[in-house]
Amino acid sequence: MRIFSPEAYAKSLVASVQEYSLLCARAVANIFSRPRYMADIYTQMDSIGAGSLPIVVLTGFFTGCVLALQSAVNLKVFGAVNMTGELVTLAMIKELGPVLTGLMISGRNTSGMASEIGSMNVTEQLDAMRALGTDPIRKLVTPRLVATVFMVFFLTIISDACGIGGGAFVAVYMLKLNAGQFFHTGYMALEHGDIVEGLVKPLFSGFIIATIGCYYGLRTTGGTRGVGQATTQAVVSSSVLIILVDFLVTQLMIGIFGR
Amino acid sequence: MTATAENPWMAEFLSRGGPMVEFENVSIGFEGNPVLRDVSFQVALGETRILLGPAGGGKSVLMKLVNGLLTPDRGQIRVFGRLLSEMNEDEIFQMRAHIGMVFQESALFDSLSVEDNVAYRLEEDHIDPREIRERVLEVLRFVGLEEAIEKFPAELSGGMRRRVSIARAIIGRPELLLYDSPTGGLDPITSSTIIELVVKQRDVSGATCLLITHRLQDAFTLATHRYNLRENQMEPIPNHRIDPGTRFLVLNEGRVIFDGTTLELTHTEDPWLREFIA
Numbered sequence: 001m002r003i004f005s006p007e008a009y010a011k012s013l014v015a016s017v018q019e020y021s022l023l024c025a026r027a028v029a030n031i032f033s034r035p036r037y038m039a040d041i042y043t044q045m046d047s048i049g050a051g052s053l054p055i056v057v058l059t060g061f062f063t064g065c066v067l068a069l070q071s072a073v074n075l076k077v078f079g080a081v082n083m084t085g086e087l088v089t090l091a092m093i094k095e096l097g098p099v100l101t102g103l104m105i106s107g108r109n110t111s112g113m114a115s116e117i118g119s120m121n122v123t124e125q126l127d128a129m130r131a132l133g134t135d136p137i138r139k140l141v142t143p144r145l146v147a148t149v150f151m152v153f154f155l156t157i158i159s160d161a162c163g164i165g166g167g168a169f170v171a172v173y174m175l176k177l178n179a180g181q182f183f184h185t186g187y188m189a190l191e192h193g194d195i196v197e198g199l200v201k202p203l204f205s206g207f208i209i210a211t212i213g214c215y216y217g218l219r220t221t222g223g224t225r226g227v228g229q230a231t232t233q234a235v236v237s238s239s240v241l242i243i244l245v246d247f248l249v250t251q252l253m254i255g256i257f258g259r
Numbered sequence: 260m261t262a263t264a265e266n267p268w269m270a271e272f273l274s275r276g277g278p279m280v281e282f283e284n285v286s287i288g289f290e291g292n293p294v295l296r297d298v299s300f301q302v303a304l305g306e307t308r309i310l311l312g313p314a315g316g317g318k319s320v321l322m323k324l325v326n327g328l329l330t331p332d333r334g335q336i337r338v339f340g341r342l343l344s345e346m347n348e349d350e351i352f353q354m355r356a357h358i359g360m361v362f363q364e365s366a367l368f369d370s371l372s373v374e375d376n377v378a379y380r381l382e383e384d385h386i387d388p389r390e391i392r393e394r395v396l397e398v399l400r401f402v403g404l405e406e407a408i409e410k411f412p413a414e415l416s417g418g419m420r421r422r423v424s425i426a427r428a429i430i431g432r433p434e435l436l437l438y439d440s441p442t443g444g445l446d447p448i449t450s451s452t453i454i455e456l457v458v459k460q461r462d463v464s465g466a467t468c469l470l471i472t473h474r475l476q477d478a479f480t481l482a483t484h485r486y487n488l489r490e491n492q493m494e495p496i497p498n499h500r501i502d503p504g505t506r507f508l509v510l511n512e513g514r515v516i517f518d519g520t521t522l523e524l525t526h527t528e529d530p531w532l533r534e535f536i537a
Contacts, residue, residue, distance in 0.1 A: 035383075120368075127328050128366035132380045132427075133355045135348070 023137065023218070024211050030135075030142040040143035048109050048144075049151035053158070055104050060159035063096055064088055064166030072175050082181055088167030089186030093198040095250075097160035102205030102242040105152055107235060110213035113144055114234035117217025118227040126218070136218070145210040152206035153199065160198065193257025197250070204245045212238040269357055269434070272340045276304050279435055279467045280325055285334030287320060294320050296513045297334070302469060305504055307461055309478045310471045311535075312510035318471045319363060321510070322439050325469065326358055327351040339434070356380075359428030359466075360437040365420040367412040373399070373423050374408045380431045398426040402456055418449035425456055429464070436460065436468040442477055454480050455493045462486040475536060481505055482521040509535070 030036075071087045117140055120126050126136045164186065171177040216234035220226050280302040287295045295317045302308045310318045323329045324336055327343050336343045338354060346354065367376050374395055375382075381391045399405045402422040412420055421441055428436060438457060442450035454477045461468060462485055472478050480493075482505040487494045496502060507524045509517035509532060517524060517532055527533060 123369070124362050124364060124366035125368055127323070128360070128362055128368070130328055131326055131355055131358070131360040131362075132383065133352045134379075134383055135352065 019219070020211070020215050023141065023215050024207075026137050027141045027145050027211065027214070030138045031146065035138070037139055037143050040139065041146050044143050044147035045151055047112075048105065048147050049155065052105050052108055052151070052155060055108060056101055056155045056159045057162050059100050059104050060092070060097065060162035061166035061169075063100055064092060064163030064168075065170045067091055067096070067163070068167035068170040068175070072171070081175065081177065083185060084167070084171050084175065084177060085182035085184070085186040086189040088171075088182075089164055090189055090194065092160050092163035092167070093190065094194050095246075097163055098156050098198055098201035098205065099243065099246050101152065101156045101159040101202065102209070102246075103239055105148075105155065106205070106209045106238040106242060109148065110209050110234045110238040111231045113210065113213030114216040114220070115227055115231045117214055118220030118230045121218060121220045122223055122226060141210070141214040141218075144214055145207065148210035149203055149206035152202045152209065156198070156202040156205075191257070191259065193253060193259060196257070197253040200253070201246055201249050204249060205242050208238055208241045208245060212241065266353065266357075268341075269339060273304070273434065275340070277340050278302060278337070279304055279306070279339060280308075280469070281335075281337040282321075282324075283335045283337075285324065285331045285336060287317075287324065287329065287331045287333075294513050295324075295331075295510075298510075298513070298515055299334075300508055300515060300518050302467060304467055305465055306467055307481060307502070307505045308467075308469045309481060309505065309507050310469060310510065311473075311475070311478060311507060312516070313535075314473070316510040317513045318510055319439050322360075322437050322469065322471060325435075325437060326355060326360055356384075356431060357433050358435045358437060359431060359433035361421070361424045361428050361439060361441050363439045363443055365412070365417075365424040367420055367423055367427070369412045371411075372408070373404070373410050373412070373415070376412070376423060377426045377430055379427065394430055395426075398430045399423075401429070401459070402426045403452075416449075418445050418452065421445065421449075421453055422456065425453075425460070429460055432464070434466055436466050438468060438470040440471050440473060442472060442474055450474060450477060451480075455486075457481065458484055458493050459486040463488070478507070479521070511535075 067088050068084055072081055072084050075081050075083055075087070117126075120129075129136050129139065168179060168182050171182045172179045213234050216230040216237070220230040222229070278301040282298050282300050285295055285298045286293065298317075298321065310321065312318055320329060324331055325338060327338075327346075330344075339357065341354070343351070368379070371379070377395045377398060378391045381394060395408070396405060399408055402425055404419060404422050404426065407415060407419060407423070412423070415423065425441070441453050441457065445453065457468070457470065458481060460466070461481075470481070482501050483495055483499075484493050485496050485502065486492075501521045503520075506520055507517060508515060509524075511531070517527065517529070524532070524536065527536075
């Protein structure tokens, strides 16, 4: 039986962080040099953006609905049901829109990237690509990175809008609140910092989704079983990192904007 | 335009006629297990070097080292007269434009059609689409697969995939061809077709090649046959002569056991080697 070595584990952990950092640096640096694979960027934008639209719309809408229902119950105790719009809008734009969009797209696309690149790796297609003079990081990672960051940003805006729409639907048809009041209280509660916070988070989420998915794909070994393991690890790591970075960005934004 | 015309250093190297590939005391291992130990050999211009040896002897690793897909732990590798360790990544990608590689399991891009697989290198070089189409048809005709141009790799048999892989490797008119077990896992008839293609490519283009095989009969076919372009078929070299440009390298447990000509191999006194080729 192999004895667990803390030293070997620590070394492999440091090596993994180093590999991941190098991959990120090279993927970003490739944006500023030729050749650029524009067709691959558009294909990935279609797959990540248009392909993820239904889950983002549905998740955003029903999150807004639930938020309005739950908050109305508690606000009623204090006689403040008319503040439902403010609560739903702030929660969706600052927190739930960016995080839930990130997690949903992570579940759908990180796994897709890890399994696609992982399968190419175990069938020597990545070696073939290198042998044919193409850098797989430039051809596969950079287009996914650009497309994911760009599309997650806009999908988050759509998710925010659907969430507020869902909240308004529940407020008007189930809680019998005034639609104008719902939107007005929400609008008045928002400040510049809230919008910036809600739009900065998806940039980080998009970066994490693409780089983690590609990183696990590129280091896949061990045939189809290895592809399965890489896919699972990619989704877990990406989801945890999205929430961790969300916490750090929130802390940073509170430091900058004071709320 | 060929890759040689674009790179003056390549034309200059070919005019000098030095060794195409040179290994000097190369060693490599993975996770503490040595795979190649102190391997040294040279492959001359126009030579066909056949790599033989038991499975797990490090032959495929050696092939990947030649193409810069792996980096040795120790020793030096020169390809086209240039040290790989002194080349940056861009220079290695430029060097690969002169090397065609056929992978053990074909390694075709499964999401691309046969046409796009074969045309991949030319499309990366932004060559005119009409010229790409012509050259794709030309190489597919060469490997006898013109009718499969629209198909996807999943629709092809193992032998057909290997032939597409050869077409993809030769479309860039490379100076050096690397065949990693081109007949591995194929039935004898399909293997003979593939070896005939290798002989045809060797005699038509005159390119230097390294070939790994587990089938001794394939190795000896390469040494004893030539391609007759008029008859459009492979035939034995007259008077039982042997192709002087064919040499052998035998690896066992990561070490070079034999480096020499066909006659030297068949007349070896080494008991292990005699048993191996028996």
